[in-house]
Amino acid sequence: GAVVSQHPSRVICKSGTSVKIECRSLDFQATTMFWYRQFPKQSLMLMATSNEGSKATYEQGVEKDKFLINHASLTLSTLTVTSAHPEDSSFYICSARDGQQAFFGQGTRLTVV
């Protein structure tokens, strides 16, 4: 199947700093990518849909100025968590579809201290 690569897999940052997470589709082009957040023992919650060459679409309750998404090429989407706070600590996972099937990145464990 298709491969989606996410980097970094783990990051620890200080409160108030920003963290960038990259999501790449390695063997297919993705005009659309998706960002999810998963808290411990909970489900994957859709945060936003990343659209190549245009603005991302955010789900209700997700602050677009806090979670900046850039999708500058057909194989790369980035999520930047700005001014991170401890409550932003979570597992962030990206996804891209090749046809109808969705493929997921490895996930990024973000810890804000």
Added chain:
Amino acid sequence: GENVEQHPSTLSVQEGDSAVIKCTYSDSASNYFPWYKQELGKRPQLIIDIRSNVGEKKDQRIAVTLNKTAKHFSLHITETQPEDSAVYFCAANNQAGTALIFGKGTTLSVSS
């Protein structure tokens, strides 16, 4: 928007027994229903999916059934093994037809 409900939240079975997980969805326009298995700290792995033009699909010990009229679909695992222990998520595509909306997950424990 699309809402996916999943039951049960936890399921414990003996090795060799069958396990059934059920999901309902709200948007009648949804047409793609995958099931994922997720181990702790790892990405979800697709185990089986079904499209709305099919009522049932089987892959070895795993099967999925879909009732479009009732808007529910189910995962069936037969002859369970300890390595089947994980969290299972159902999903359905959203109104735009692109993103997947997930159920809350079922923690399956298979004891030997």
